[in-house]
Amino acid sequence: MDVLVKLFVQILNMGITASYVILAVLLIRTCIKKAPKIYSYVLWLAVGFRLICPVSFSSVLSIFNFNLFNKKYPLNDTVVINTYIPANTFVIQPSNIKAGTEAVTLIPKGSLPVLASGGVSLLQIVTDIAAVLWVIGIAAFLIYSMISYLRLMRRVAKAVHWKENIYECDTITTPFVMGIWKPRIYIPFRLSEKEQNYILKHEMYHIRRKDYLVKPFSFLLLVLYWVNPLIWIAYISMSKDMEMSCDEKVVSELGFDVKADYSMSLLSFASHRSFPAGSPLAFGETNTKSRVKNVLHFKKPRWWISMIIAMICIVVLIACTANPKNKSEAETSNQITGAGTENTITDDTVTDYAKQLYELRNPYIGDAPADGALLKELGIQEKFGDYTLELETSKTPYILRIMFTDLVTDRDAFDVKMTGCATILLALIDNADEIQWSYPYMVDGQKDQITVYWNEQNTRAMNIEDIKAYSESAEKVQELLNLLGEAKFDSNITSSDNSQNSESSSSNTGEGPSALPLQINDFLKKNVTMATYLAYQLPDGYENGYYTATLGEGGNLFLY
Amino acid sequence: MDNLKLCDSDYRFMLIVWENAPVGSGHLVELCLEKLGWKKSTTYTTIKKLCEKGFIMNENAVVTVLIPKEAVQAVETDYFMERTFEGSLPQFIAAFLGSRKISDKEAEEIRRLIDSHKE
Numbered sequence: 001m002d003v004l005v006k007l008f009v010q011i012l013n014m015g016i017t018a019s020y021v022i023l024a025v026l027l028i029r030t031c032i033k034k035a036p037k038i039y040s041y042v043l044w045l046a047v048g049f050r051l052i053c054p055v056s057f058s059s060v061l062s063i064f065n066f067n068l069f070n071k072k073y074p075l076n077d078t079v080v081i082n083t084y085i086p087a088n089t090f091v092i093q094p095s096n097i098k099a100g101t102e103a104v105t106l107i108p109k110g111s112l113p114v115l116a117s118g119g120v121s122l123l124q125i126v127t128d129i130a131a132v133l134w135v136i137g138i139a140a141f142l143i144y145s146m147i148s149y150l151r152l153m154r155r156v157a158k159a160v161h162w163k164e165n166i167y168e169c170d171t172i173t174t175p176f177v178m179g180i181w182k183p184r185i186y187i188p189f190r191l192s193e194k195e196q197n198y199i200l201k202h203e204m205y206h207i208r209r210k211d212y213l214v215k216p217f218s219f220l221l222l223v224l225y226w227v228n229p230l231i232w233i234a235y236i237s238m239s240k241d242m243e244m245s246c247d248e249k250v251v252s253e254l255g256f257d258v259k260a261d262y263s264m265s266l267l268s269f270a271s272h273r274s275f276p277a278g279s280p281l282a283f284g285e286t287n288t289k290s291r292v293k294n295v296l297h298f299k300k301p302r303w304w305i306s307m308i309i310a311m312i313c314i315v316v317l318i319a320c321t322a323n324p325k326n327k328s329e330a331e332t333s334n335q336i337t338g339a340g341t342e343n344t345i346t347d348d349t350v351t352d353y354a355k356q357l358y359e360l361r362n363p364y365i366g367d368a369p370a371d372g373a374l375l376k377e378l379g380i381q382e383k384f385g386d387y388t389l390e391l392e393t394s395k396t397p398y399i400l401r402i403m404f405t406d407l408v409t410d411r412d413a414f415d416v417k418m419t420g421c422a423t424i425l426l427a428l429i430d431n432a433d434e435i436q437w438s439y440p441y442m443v444d445g446q447k448d449q450i451t452v453y454w455n456e457q458n459t460r461a462m463n464i465e466d467i468k469a470y471s472e473s474a475e476k477v478q479e480l481l482n483l484l485g486e487a488k489f490d491s492n493i494t495s496s497d498n499s500q501n502s503e504s505s506s507s508n509t510g511e512g513p514s515a516l517p518l519q520i521n522d523f524l525k526k527n528v529t530m531a532t533y534l535a536y537q538l539p540d541g542y543e544n545g546y547y548t549a550t551l552g553e554g555g556n557l558f559l560y
Numbered sequence: 561m562d563n564l565k566l567c568d569s570d571y572r573f574m575l576i577v578w579e580n581a582p583v584g585s586g587h588l589v590e591l592c593l594e595k596l597g598w599k600k601s602t603t604y605t606t607i608k609k610l611c612e613k614g615f616i617m618n619e620n621a622v623v624t625v626l627i628p629k630e631a632v633q634a635v636e637t638d639y640f641m642e643r644t645f646e647g648s649l650p651q652f653i654a655a656f657l658g659s660r661k662i663s664d665k666e667a668e669e670i671r672r673l674i675d676s677h678k679e
Contacts, residue, residue, distance in 0.1 A: 158569040158606065161597025170567040189568040 001128060008131040010054065015228040018050035021320040022234045028316050029237070035301060035309045037244040037294065042313055044218075044238040046320035051221045051231070134227060141223040152178065156186050165207075166200065174269040175199045183212045195265045198258070201250045211242055244294045251298055263292045354478035361428040361471045365400055366393045374428060375402070378421045384414065384439075397433030397455070400425060404439035408450070411441055415452055420484045422454040423462070427470040427480055563613065564627065564635040572596060573606050574632065577616055581625040588623055 025047060029040045156178070159169035166185045175187040185203040187196065206212060218235060225231040247266075251259055266288055301309070360377055362370035368391060380387060385406035392399040408414045422435035438451040459467040462483075470480040566574060576591050577583065583591070585607060592598040598606075607623060610616050615632075617624045645651040662670075 157599065157602045159597075160569055160572045161595070167597065168568065170569050 001131075004135065005127055005131045008127075008134050011134075011225060012227075014051060014054055015225050015231065018047055018225075018234075019228065019230045021047050021050050022230045024316065024320055026233070026237065028312070029241075032309055032312065034297075035305070036248050036298070037241050038248070039309050039313050041238070041241040041245045043316060043320075044234065044241065046317050047234050047238075048218065048221065049321050051225060137226050138223055141226060145219065145223075159186055175203060177203050177206050177212045180213065180216065183207050194261060195268075198250060198254070198262050198265055201253060202246050205246050205249050206242075209246075211246070214242070215239070240290065244291055247291055247295050248298050251295055252300055256299070259295055259298070263295050266292055266295070350474050350478045351481075354481055355474045357424065357428060357481075358471070358474040358477045361430070361477075363430040365391060365398045365429050365432045371400060371429065374425060378424060380421060383417060383421075398431055399434045399436055400429065400432050401436040401438065404437065406439070407447070408439045408441050411450070414439070418452065419454060419458075423459055423464070423467065423484060424477075424480065426454065426456065426459060427467045427477070430468065430471065564632055565639065566615075566632060566636075569596075570606065570610060571632070571636075573603075574610070574615065574629075577623060577625060578629045581616075582622050585618060585621045585623055 025043045028043060032039055155171045156167065156169050158171070159167035162168050165183065166187065168189045169186050170189055172186055172188055175185065177183050177185055185200065185207070187199055187203075191199065218238060222231055222235045247262070251262060254262075269288075357374070357377060360370065360374050362374060365371065368389070371389065371391070375381075375389065380402065384402075385404055387402050387404045390399075390401040390403060392401065402418075418437050422437065425435050426432055434453060434455040436451055436453050438449055440447050441450045442448070456467055464470075464480075464483070470476045573592065573596065576595060577588070580588070580591065585604070588607070589600050589603045592603040592606075593600070607616065607618055611618050615625075615627050617626055641647055641649070641652055645655065
């Protein structure tokens with residue numbers, strides 16, 4: 001079931017990517033309406049590519065570079081997958097849903113309603129059902145087309161071989177090509193010689209161009225993506241372009257004075273059609289009216305116009321198949337990768353990542369989809385593992401809690417990395433008062449649940465006066481990212497926190513700057529979270545250094 | 561007589577039968593494959609169908625003709641005349657001749673044909 005849901009989500013995502021390409025192709029197609037239809041036909045290659053291939057190459061020349069695509073593409077060398085709905089969207093661990101808190105999971109922006117009930121989430125049921133319906137739909141389409149194909153096979157069984165791969169048949173009224181391995185042309189009996197000539201030219205051109213393969217293959221794609229209405233439009237439009245470009249080829253080959261005759265024979269086939277319209281594996285004639293019009297209006301463009309249109313098509317093809325290449329490659333490392341990896345960000349550039357984060361800023365912590373989008377953008381799942389999200393919004397302080405499910409081994413590194421993400425979350429979710437994260441951790445051979453708290457007080461300890469101010473603009477977000485990149489994403493936490501007296505903390509021990517949290521860790525053992533807390537925020541009046549800490553009543557920590 | 565009408569495929573099949581009858585059904589299958597591109601099953605189905613219609617007979621795997629070629633052609637011609645020339649012979653001949661000239665020999669032959677058919 002999980003695999004199925006994942007596959008379904010993948011298909012939806014690829015369908016959405018392809019939809020943009022379809023819209024672009026439809027637009028260009030209208031622009032070059034007067035041009036030979038072969039150009040429009042070729043453009044559909046881009047759509048096909050998008051529907052088949054989940055990854056693409058990057059290029060500066062890409063329609064996805066337009067601003068209307070407010071998406072962040074995680075760059076991975078040159079192979080990029082465009083994601084709109086995260087694959088883990090629908091994966092829920094019901095056991096993590098606690099009573100008394102509003103439990104929600106990541107859901108795609110503004111799509112399905114958020115509903116969580118006691119044990120099993122309604123959302124999960126809905127997605128499961130959707131995935132199953134999708135598969136049933138595919139099966140139905142396949143069965144239907146198989147049946148109509150077999151029926152057509154039976155119908156032409158008595159077709160009489162004429163010559164080469166041409167067969168005459170009583171039971172059909174319109175000519176068509178059928179077959180995958182050995183395509184055959186079927187024509188009705190008693191056609192006039194003239195008509196035969198047109199038709200055979202037309203059908204042979206289909207065969208030469210391998211249209212008889214293109215058509216069933218694109219039908220398979222249609223079946224796979226049947227939930228997406230734009231794919232239907234694309235399929236129909238492509239079929240039209242295919243036929244029309246074939247018509248044009250015949251007319252230009254036989255000479256332009258056959259236009260009228262050719263149109264007449266198109267018409268005569270249309271007037272008594274009883275062709276099984278459902279069968280995509282063979283194709284006959286469609287859209288007679290527009291085809292006749294097209295034939296009559298067709299003229300060979302001047303060579304330089306052809307050149308220009310061909311150039312446009314090539315550019316559009318590349319732009320539609322390529323993923324965006326971001327201007328600064330540095331952006332790749334700009335994602336908060338934690339663990340003190342190199343930061344190549346410079347202060348004066350605002351990366352797309354910062355822009356994207358800025359776009360995703362969210363005034364209400366209660367807007368779970370928006371929260372989810374932020375978490376997704378921050379790559380929480382990739383960096384820290386699976387999690388569930390809890391929101392406490394019934395009273396202040398408003399808390400966003402990320403509950404990780406995987407056992408954490410290197411707690412320090414984990415917390416340091418998460419601190420950065422939490423700081424960004426605090427900045428970008430306007431009314432979030434506190435970010436919490438929890439994870440299982442082994443203490444003295446026992447599994448313990450660690451919870452870490454992160455709020456504005458903590459960020460002030462990082463010398464950030466007003467964390468909320470960093471959501472004012474993309475530049476400010478970038479500033480925060482830079483700050484975090486330099487100050488927070490190496491392990492040198494304590495010294496950069498309180499730079500004015502850093503010598504006391506870093507020089508006292510031989511093992512480096514993380515000495516303070518470790519010291520307290522040792523001391524407090526069971527209450528390890530407090531150590532992290534202390535590492536970032538010493539109470540007023542305390543300076544960095546060595547302290548003895550005891551845990552008093554009510555969880556108060558005493559330092560001396 | 562109306563049930564003597566054949567569709568084009570069946571007519572093409574019958575042409576082979578008329579030419580070769582009596583013919584073994586196995587051999588007929590080969591002939592149909594060669595000349596019509598038919599599968600074995602298609603040929604057998606057609607034999608069965610035309611047996612039911614009374615055109616041919618299939619006994620001991622030998623196919624024989626029941627209705628001669630001329631009878632079927634006459635029906636076809638009648639149908640064609642009726643549909644295209646409203647059954648009018650002069651109209652048909654006029655259309656057939658068109659702007660063509662016929663030789664004395666041909667004219668004589670036709671005259672004889674007409675005389676022999678006079679009531």
